[in-house]
Amino acid sequence: MATILVSSSRSAQGNTRRVASAIAAYLNADVISPAMATRDVLARADRIGFGSGIYWLGFDQDLVHQIERLPPMPGKDAFVFATSALPEPPFRQYLRRFRDLLEDKEFRVIGMFACRGAATWGPFKMVGGVSTDHPDETDLIAARAFATRLAP
Numbered sequence: 001m002a003t004i005l006v007s008s009s010r011s012a013q014g015n016t017r018r019v020a021s022a023i024a025a026y027l028n029a030d031v032i033s034p035a036m037a038t039r040d041v042l043a044r045a046d047r048i049g050f051g052s053g054i055y056w057l058g059f060d061q062d063l064v065h066q067i068e069r070l071p072p073m074p075g076k077d078a079f080v081f082a083t084s085a086l087p088e089p090p091f092r093q094y095l096r097r098f099r100d101l102l103e104d105k106e107f108r109v110i111g112m113f114a115c116r117g118a119a120t121w122g123p124f125k126m127v128g129g130v131s132t133d134h135p136d137e138t139d140l141i142a143a144r145a146f147a148t149r150l151a152p
């Protein structure tokens with residue numbers, strides 16, 4: 001089964017890139033940037049993973065806009081992965097919003113994975129960094145386990 005991961009990882013640490021690599025290694029998947037995720041490229045995959053760091057309480061806007069530009073992809077399997085410094089707050093359920101975006105495009109969302117990612121920037125730096133050392137080995141093992149649970 002051909003799998004492509006569309007991943008955006010903006011911070012210097014590349015937290016989401018590391019999670020994408022762990023998932024891609026198990027699924028034997030290519031990892032591409034949002035800009036490369038055109039309809040024609042995605043149409044060649046049986047299953048697509050979309051992931052990013054969380055920036056200002058949402059997924060990377062380049063990734064979001066690229067998905068918004070896609071035509072409907074009826075029944076195409078998709079999954080989601082994300083890293084964030086903090087757990088998702090109840091007042092801004094960005095994971096569900098992102099899932100809704102994919103479902104609006106008629107993807108079949110088969111799984112979602114999220115873990116902490118170190119943030120040492122701006123306001124996070126003022127408190128000495130948040131979730132430093134993440135994703136750690138346990139997070140990457142969990143990401144790999146998530147990949148194993150996806151259908152073959």
Ligand SMILES: Cc1cc2nc3c(=O)[nH]c(=O)nc-3n(C[C@H](O)[C@H](O)[C@H](O)COP(=O)(O)O)c2cc1C
Pocket residue numbers: 008009010011012013014015016017052053054055056057058083084085086087116117118119120121
């Ligand atoms: C500009 C910016 C905004 C961020 N906003 C949030 C946020 O709203 N909530 C949060 O939990 N983490 C936030 N973070 C922390 C990132 O989600 C975290 O560091 C993530 O692992 C980054 O992934 P990356 O290394 O793949 O870019 C922010 C980081 C940056 C650089």
